[in-house]
Amino acid sequence: MSHPLLDVRDLVVRYGPVTAVDHLSFSVDAGETLALNGPSGCGKSSTALAVLQLRRPDAGEVRFEGRELTYLTERELRPLRPRMQPVFQDPYGSLSPRQRIRDAVAEPLKVHGRWNPANGPARVTELLDRVGLDPSCGDRRPHELSGGQCQRAGIARALASDPRLLVLDEPVSALDASVRAGVLNLLADLQDELGLGYLFICHDRAVVRHFADRVIEMREGRPVPT
Numbered sequence: 329m330s331h332p333l334l335d336v337r338d339l340v341v342r343y344g345p346v347t348a349v350d351h352l353s354f355s356v357d358a359g360e361t362l363a364l365n366g367p368s369g370c371g372k373s374s375t376a377l378a379v380l381q382l383r384r385p386d387a388g389e390v391r392f393e394g395r396e397l398t399y400l401t402e403r404e405l406r407p408l409r410p411r412m413q414p415v416f417q418d419p420y421g422s423l424s425p426r427q428r429i430r431d432a433v434a435e436p437l438k439v440h441g442r443w444n445p446a447n448g449p450a451r452v453t454e455l456l457d458r459v460g461l462d463p464s465c466g467d468r469r470p471h472e473l474s475g476g477q478c479q480r481a482g483i484a485r486a487l488a489s490d491p492r493l494l495v496l497d498e499p500v501s502a503l504d505a506s507v508r509a510g511v512l513n514l515l516a517d518l519q520d521e522l523g524l525g526y527l528f529i530c531h532d533r534a535v536v537r538h539f540a541d542r543v544i545e546m547r548e549g550r551p552v553p554t
C-alpha cells in the first residue's frame with residue numbers, strides 16, 4: 329500500500345505551560361513541497377524539530393516512509409536520520425567554522441559508512457558542483473564564503489546523506505533578496521531531479537506562494553483557513 333513520505337497526525341509540542349504546536353496534522357509526498365507559513369512564534373520551528381525527532385513531541389504521530397518514529401529509541405532512529413535532513417536558516421551557524429567545506433560535505437558519507445577513499449573525494453566535488461559551487465570552494469572555511477554559497481554548501485552536506493525529505497527551516501530568510509531566487513531555483517531543480525519531499529518553513533508569504541505546492545497557514549500552533 330502506498331503511503332505519504334511524511335504523515336504527521338495530531339502533533340503536540342509543549343514547553344512547560346506553552347503549547348507551541350497544538351494537534352497539527354499534515355502530510356508530504358515525495359516530490360512535493362508543503363509550506364508552513366505564519367508569524368514568529370506560531371510553532372513552525374517546533375514542528376520542524378518534532379518531525380526530525382530532534383525534540384520529541386508530547387503527543388501525536390510522525391510517520392516517515394510508513395514508519396512511526398515517536399516510539400523509536402535514538403539507536404533505532406539512527407539509520408533513518410540520513411533520510412530526513414534539515415537545512416536551517418543560518419548558513420554559517422549550520423557548518424562548523426573551523427571545518428573546510430570539503431570535509432563538512434564528506435562528513436555524512438564517513439559517518440554513515442559510505443566513504444570510499446577511491447571515489448569519496450570525487451563524490452564531494454560532484455555534490456559541490458550539483459549545488460552550483462566551484463570545487464575551489466571546498467578548500468575554504470564557512471566565513472570565506474558568501475551567505476548564499478554557504479547555504480549551498482549546507483544543502484550539499486544534506487544531499488550527501490541521500491535524503492528523501494528535506495526539512496527546510498527558513499532556508500533563504502538570512503540571504504539577500506538577490507541570492508534568494510538562486511537558492512530557491514536550486515532547491516526546485518533538486519526536487520525535480522531527485523523526487524525529494526520538502527517541508528518548507530517560511531514566514532514570507534510571497535516566497536511561500538511562489539515555491540510551495542500546498543501551504544498550511546499557522547497561528548498559535550494550529551492551522552487557520554487561508
Ligand SMILES: Nc1ncnc2c1ncn2[C@@H]1O[C@H](COP(=O)(O)OP(=O)(O)OP(=O)(O)O)[C@@H](O)[C@H]1O
Nearest residue numbers: 343346348366367368369370371372373374375531
Ligand atoms: N526552547 C523553548 N523553550 C520555551 N519556549 C519555547 C522554546 N522554543 C519555542 N518556544 C515557544 O514556543 C512557541 C513557538 O515557537 P517556534 O519557535 O516554534 O515558532 P516559529 O513560528 O518557528 O517562530 P520563529 O519564526 O520566530 O522561529 C513560541 O511561543 C516560543 O516562544
